[in-house]
Amino acid sequence: MKKYCEECKREVETNIITQKESYIVCGEEIEVDAQVLVCADCGEEFFCEELDNNTLLAAYNKYRKKHKLLFPEEIKRIREQYGLSQRAFAKLLNWGDKTICRYENGSIQDKAHNSLLLFLREPKNMRVFLNENEILLDERQQKKLYNAVGELENKTKINDESNLIDLYFSNTPCAENGFKVFDYEKTCAMVLFFAHKNTDLLKTKLMKLLNYSDMIYYKENGISMSGLRYAHHKYGPVPENFDILLGKMAADHIAHIEVLYDNGYEKHQVVPDSNIPVGMITDDELNVLKKIYEKFKDFGSVEISNYSHKEKGYCETKQGEIVSYIYAKEIELN
Ligand SMILES: [Zn+2]
Incomplete structure (x- = not known):
């Protein structure tokens, strides 16, 4: 890819190099290997949105791993296994309307929210939670969720052999x-x-x-x-x-x-x-x-x-x- 280099004052060839970069994620400094587009002649760095986004994503992922936080798609999977919309799930949890939506799109969840989501991943826990908080959902949503939990509980009974997967993977x-x-x-x-x-x-x-x-x-x-x-x-x-x-x-x-x-x-x-x-x-x-x-x-x-x-x-x-x-x-x- 050719670019105009401000230092060399002309079109130049570019290289992608890897270097350590620090990002602040939730107030914490996270160091990642960043790929950066540079001038092949003088080494001047160029802005490249795609590479920057990858680096940011890597920093977020590193932060999540360090703090043992669920990844956005895991949160999505927890919600979807119960057949809940983002809004209904947020309502049940008594969180802001957009909270689940933000987490699923990559915002980092706070630790307390993370713990609750982890807990609710298990259908038997969801049943306990739902029993206590069903008032937050309308009747139709309650019924749908109880059904989904029941089906998942049955599946778990049948699929106990799939612990094989947990064991080997x-x-x-x-x-x-x-x-x-x-x-x-x-x-x-x-x-x-x-x-x-x-x-x-x-x-x-x-x-x-x-x-x-x-x-x-x-x-x-x-x-x-x-x-x-x-x-x-x-x-x-x-x-x-x-x-x-x-x-x-x-x-x-x-x-x-x-x-x-x-x-x-x-x-x-x-x-x-x-x-x-x-x-x-x-x-x-x-x-x-x-x-x-x-x-x-x-x-x-x-x-x-x-x-x-x-x-x-x-x-x-x-x-x-x-x-x-x-x-x-x-x-x-x-
Ligand atoms: Zn240059």
Whole structure:
């Protein structure tokens, strides 16, 4: 990208450099690795809204992580699991009309609000809270919420085996999972997206496609898509405990692996068993998935494996180590 440099008094080439920058978040100084656009000749910094926004987002995320605060989309998920509008949820909590809306759009919630939201994530807690505070909602809203809580409680009983997920997958946002709690449904949707696009998708290629999708989405949004952690493996980064995950997906009729034999070689092909649930993938996520699909559609498993070997995150880690999302900023797909 060319820019006019005030120092050099002419159009110059630009570079993006990484440097430490401090931001004040809720009165606290937070240091982050910021990407900055500079003049290739004299190093003068240029204003770049997109890069600045990414840095600010990273500072907010770092603050949230440090104070163990819920991320905006986690707050949204808590509200949506009860089928509440932002306004109705705020009313029930006796908060200002716009409070939930602000939190879901990235404002940082205060600690007391955060604790209450965390508490209400559990349907059984929501039932207790609702019993005490139902007066704040009108009758129709009360009834709807009691129904939603009841359904969730039943689901929890049935889905106790899904504690498997809590056991094997990370549930504290950090750099290793791209600051996101592992999201099984989202991961299923990602797998289904690629499996439907590509009718002879092999397992090894799928692992790379998931990795690139998560990394690029993280690079653009400061949070990963699936919350998966990726380990350094001989053939490139692979999602942690991927076989357990695929086993669960097969049991849930999401997708399964079919073993084929090709000239004496075993091939593990990914076969979808359902459609992508409507509304599971956001537009931003879909754009990233499409970009990754287009980039690698003609790559075989070996080619994409070799391609991933040159990534910095891969080069700087050893066999079995987790490849942190902090390396995502180094990935260039062109
Ligand atoms: Zn210059």
